[in-house]
Amino acid sequence: MLKVDGLTKKFGELVAVNSLNFEVKEGQIYGIAGPNGAGKSTVYNLITGNYRYEGRIEFDGQDITGLPPYRIAKKGIARTFQVPEIFPSLNVQETIRVGSRFGARGGLDKKHSDEVLNFVGLEEERLQHAGLLNLLGKKKLMVGAALATKPKILMLDEPMAGSNAGEIADLMDLIKKINQQLGITVIIIEHFMKVLTELTETLLIIESGRMICCDRPEIVTSDPRVIESYLGDSYAEDK
Amino acid sequence: MFLEIVDVFISGLINGSVYALMAVGLTLVYGVTKAFNFAYGSFYNLGGYFAWLLLIPLTVVGGYYSVFFLAVPFFFIVGYLLEKVLIAPLRKYDDWEMKVMMLTLGLSLFMDFGYQSVFGPRIKSLPSIIDGTVEIGKVVLFQQDIVIFILSVSGMLCFGWVLNNTRTGMAVQAVAQNPAGAQIVGIPKDFIFAATFAISTIMVGFGGILLCQKNFVDPMGSTDIMIKAWVITAFGGMGSIRGSLYAAFILGMLEAFVGWYFGMIHVQIATLTLLLVTLAIRPQGLMGRE
Secondary structure, three states: OEEEEEEEEEEOOEEEEEEEEEEEOOOOEEEEEOOOOOOHHHHHHHHOOOOOOEEEEEEOOEEOOOOOHHHHHHHOEEEOOOOOOOOOOOEHHHHHHHHHHHHOOOOOOHHHHHHHHHHOOOHHHOOOEHHHOOHHHHHHHHHHHHHOOOOOEEEEEOOOOOOOHHHHHHHHHHHHHHHHOOOOEEEEEOOOHHHHHHHOOEEEEEEOOEEEEEEOHHHHOOOHHHHHHHHOHHHHHHO | OHHHHHHHHHHHHHHHHHHHHHHHHHHHHHHHHOOOOOOHHHHHHHHHHHHHHHHOOOOOOOOHHHHHHHHHHHHHHHHHHHHHHHHHHHHHOOOHHHHHHHHHHHHHHHHHHHHHHHHOOOOEOOOOOOOOEEEEOOEEEEHHHHHHHHHHHHHHHHHHHHHHHOHHHHHHHHHHHOHHHHHHOOOOHHHHHHHHHHHHHHHHHHHHHHHHHHHOEOOOOHHHHHHHHHHHHHHHOOOOHHHHHHHHHHHHHHHHHHHHHOOHHHHHHHHHHHHHHHHHHOOOOOOOOO
């Protein structure tokens, strides 16, 4: 469904992403992990057209290399950010409708927007200002705005960051529902290995913009290169 | 004395309404793009020259009706092209906001000296949109002032309606609040930037047409307007449309009363004093975010 081929991004002398290749299959939950500064979020920014890059990206059989972000969104690729990016003066319902109005093919779909509102569990906060929601609420709202664009693939950037155990369980349930009930392919960048090993079918580890390993989570987490460069010996011992 | 105060109050109200129309456009551009358009005052003059050209040398049929009708597409195209041809290429640089300021400052000087070259150094006067007076009790109002006030307020109401009820207006708000978030929900940021410049150019062009009837078209008059627009934008709070509205009317009143009581020579220093005191106490302006 999403095929990344030879993806390279340089910021001056710094090579943030270096000849990266990977393929996400339809219906998968695909994980990406790596140390801070490995280039994980940059990969998202490249896929969504925020920067120019070398290489080729194919989505749903179409070449989307070099397309601007709004056209990529309309093709069916949605994403979220580490820090929830919302529209503070809009209320919850309006925020989700912005996603539907501009991102979905066919324009504003109020029925679908309301279904999304219920799906992410924000129906009681529908008239509340987005800026006043707690962190979990803002994260759910950002996911809701992304779902309102009727995506085929949803890219989540560290959705668990700053969350407690209860919130992590809540968000993991939501991600499973998105994948299983809505049939949306999910890519997730995350540092919590427990989340990745439980949710994902394939896990890609990158360091300094390069792929170290890409396989099933249980194989990846046992790989000596991954333990050495990212997980550390203590993880292997705990395991 | 009372009648004089009422007269000054009405004058402040009328000036404030036109300033609001113009300043809201400048604030909109800053709010959306985070870049300050220093050529804004020169587009005010373009409004004056646009009306003068159509009304005096070309004696267009329909008078001011035609001027206003033609002004909308003319200023939309000018603003849109300004953004697409001159501003958009700068956005590939990290410090593009600063580059935009430098470019628009240069553009302002180019336009002002261009007006002198094309139209000559002398000021031009525009015919009144309407002549005559209206008496309300003992207060005598110029019909021209009433029309200017009505048109300015109508312009702002139209702007508010477009911003809150149209697809483009909602997209403008979304980009202003969160450019990254706006793009990922499918909003074409580049088009919205250009549309914002176009809308703001319409507003300042209309302001020029309305106020140049009272103040003449002066080829070097853009500096005064730019100072006013800057004071209103900073005083109201950078990027705050509501703040700009309040600031415009406060400035209009301040100008009218200072001019009446102390003399017109003290007006500019009074407005700048108000700005400096406000920013010293509240750096984000009346309604700006910290």
